[in-house]
Amino acid sequence: MEPRGGEGHGPADFETTFREHYESMVRSLSVACGDREVAADAVQDAFTRAFVRWRKISRYDDPAGWVRHVALNRLRDHFRHSERGRRAVARLGGQSDHIVEGPEPPAAAPDALAGAVAGLPKQQRTAVALYYVEQLSVLEVAASMGLSEGAVKYHLHAARSSLRDIVEAP
Numbered sequence: 001m002e003p004r005g006g007e008g009h010g011p012a013d014f015e016t017t018f019r020e021h022y023e024s025m026v027r028s029l030s031v032a033c034g035d036r037e038v039a040a041d042a043v044q045d046a047f048t049r050a051f052v053r054w055r056k057i058s059r060y061d062d063p064a065g066w067v068r069h070v071a072l073n074r075l076r077d078h079f080r081h082s083e084r085g086r087r088a089v090a091r092l093g094g095q096s097d098h099i100v101e102g103p104e105p106p107a108a109a110p111d112a113l114a115g116a117v118a119g120l121p122k123q124q125r126t127a128v129a130l131y132y133v134e135q136l137s138v139l140e141v142a143a144s145m146g147l148s149e150g151a152v153k154y155h156l157h158a159a160r161s162s163l164r165d166i167v168e169a170p
Contacts, residue, residue: 014054018047021064025071028134032126033075034118042074043067068134068144072126116166117159124159127152 022043029039046067050057057063117128123145130141131152142152 013058014051017050017064017067021067022047024134025064025068028129029071029075031114031117031129031133032072032122033079038075038078039071042071042078045074046070062140062143065140065143068130069146072144113163113166116163120159120162123147124155124162127155128159131156 025043025046026036026040029042030036033039049070050063050067057066060066117125120128126145127141130136130144131138136144138149138152138156141147142149145152147155
């Protein structure tokens with residue numbers, strides 16, 4: 001995401017970017033992580049960071065792509081932190097009185113396809129969410145995930161193969 005030439009955009013352009021992309025980012029990241037609240041927090045944090053740096057970010061070719069990339073990184077940080085907490089509790093033998101439980105895992109998916117998507121590996125689930133839910137191109141998915149186009153195509157292919165039985169079921 002390189003800066004483009006010309007004048008920077010003003011605050012109104014930030015608001016427009018926010019209005020045009022916020023809900024679709026939350027929706028796709030909800031599919032990717034399985035928790036709408038965590039996804040919304042990540043997207044809100046990313047937009048907050050963008051607002052502070054908007055003068056620079058507005059000159060990027062794809063400011064919304066920058067926000068999406070930051071939101072994905074926030075999701076990774078959240079789940080990495082949660083996993084560290086679970087491992088620490090396991091090492092303590094679950095004996096701590098000060099353990100704060102995280103949110104309950106999402107309820108079972110209402111339909112078989114959503115449940116199958118939730119069962120995909122993280123990279124495949126994220127690629128599927130960005131490509132099909134947010135309707136990004138392979139190039140945009142690659143930029144958002146920090147992967148090559150070939151890697152995104154591989155993850156989409158593997159996800160489609162895993163989901164084929166459910167999609168083709170009568």
